Amino acid sequence: MQYAPTTSLPATAPNGVTAGLDWASTDHVVCVVDAAGKVTGRFTVEHTGTGLKSLTRRLAETGAYEVAIERGDGPVAEALLAAGLTVVVISPNQIKHLRKRYGSAGNKDDRFDSYVLADTLRTDRARLRPLTPDHPATATLRATVRARRDLVAHRVALCNQLRAHLATAFPGAVGLFAALDSPISLAFLARFDCQDRADWLSERRLTAWLKSAGYSGHKDPAVLLAHLKDAPRGASGDDGAARAHSTRAMLTVLASLAEQIKALEAQISEQLALHADAHVFTSLPRSGTVRAARLLAEIGDCRARFPDPAALACLAGVAPSTRQSGKHKSVAFRWAVNKHLRDAVCDFAADSRRANPWAAQLYNAAIARGKDHPHATRILARAWLYVIWHCWQERAAYDPAKHGALQALLNQDPPTAA
Template identity: 85%
Template structure:
């Protein structure tokens, strides 16, 4: 018996078919603790040991795995195309989709791979890293809003320091939130405030004061006071986001240090803590999920999609991928070229062939994934001395110098 479950936020449509594709049972389970227990009980009762579903995480999947059932993930894009097997209308119906999932698992189970969950440590690390990334995106959005607001009401504060969301910039805006308060500053007063705020930049107080005075005047008087309330509200949000990001970064550092595969990813050039944690969290620790480097490269979206029909052959960008994994791998690859000659050469060669920066980064990321996969499978740290391609390049450079 095979089962298909069409996942939803409030209830789940389930369908069970036998070896001939005949529907044995249909029912709907509520998305509650009791509902999930009843769902697994009914599946066990009809001896459905394999379940197809459209997503691989969440309480429903946890309940199915805890009940000892084999879970197979079939993506929504695949289900969309599989509907045409059973009719040309293409209508979306939860009960019908549950049947499509169950029958596809029956007919194509040899091509489908069971879901193998990562360890709890990896799942926790992945959740923390993704939460930090979401907060960083919120911080960037709020910072852009604050910049647009200040361009109108207090332009001098926008380009005063290197980053608008830096600690010194936020401290300055907290103390001088409008043009009227900034007009009180003199070179001596600004120098005293910078010393008290612990400013460590190289720009002199005279230069900073000149930036303030040369900028267009902001709103003053009652209007400036009223607009200052908006400035303080955005500052409060931005400051709180910065604090929460630091808290999550401390948790990421602790979780990464306790992970068994930490040395594999922290040994990569310019991986750092957060970047290494992102790679580990997105790749996971289930070795059976990626039997070869090509499988990992395809899921990460750094391997092109090749289509061939007759004499026509095209190579295109791969869209159906794990976007979180692609972003993590490309972020690492783009920065690794600054510390690794082999990576720098691969990137430079791609640029010389006419590739743009994103394409060249994906080419480099694909090469890195082959290295990472071998280190990950063996559970060993990356050692530049054992990287044959890197050592060959270094020897060539030495011979050229000699």
């Protein structure tokens, strides 16, 4: 198939005027330059509803219909797009290096940065692309999956904190069940929150409690009790009772986090089911609901944003960064990427090898070449993005029967026995 067409800026700016906006949390500095790079206007607007209306009005008064900005999301970008202005995103990393074009000091100043943004939009038009926003359904899904990801990170951090706390307060509870933050583990700690309460347990009592709690694990109660008895003793008496308060506080927060994560997952499932591109991402092996939603949300639905698979792989950070000078050439890890996208793609790729022979072969071959797990996962993720990109551009579900590399692997003649 042919690669998707790319959007580009006209050779010259409308009215020969470009603007740059340095975004901040309380106010925004704007600079307007003409076709010769001369500053024709500067002003500051507050980050309020009235301020954003004033922003678009004053830009129209200066004749600026193109605005360079450092980030493409949030109310500022939305206000500019809603007013019919062309928004061009120039990342903070690019601005950092572009400052040296205008002086060797490279000092950070909001007024100066707004000028750099405006002038770069004037001079580097051939390399810049206008911001094309995603559909509102995609933006909503992205906000939901990122909120869930943040809560999961909080849950992991709190679980680690609880584990460190229990190492002194009640060591026997650590490792008793498969996961410290599993429902059965949290229920056990809610009932037996200190060493003194756990000392009351016998095999018969523990068996009865596990049955009442609906324990579905395969560990015999005698094995669980032996774990409690063999572990170092925790704090007891007044000290144990005091530490139990901390245990209960962490359990309460963990339970709340688990509840809210579950609620967000229900929202993600509903939003994904209503999305026009859902079938593309849910068809991928072991994508499930949350993984499919994360991939869709981070890739987006604007096909022109990634004119070829390489552009998508670079933004996802799964393509290496190559530097060459004279006879020296180095291939290094790519740092300037969309970290949310890289995390989503690598999470999917790492698990896909358990259900897809082609993915497993690519991963195992990378490991055999001496790559570690993260590197091998990025190699596999890059290969997957080429497949995903074609499915995404064609709005077609992934079909293993049409995956040439997979079919070639499956149709290989089995090795003849000696």
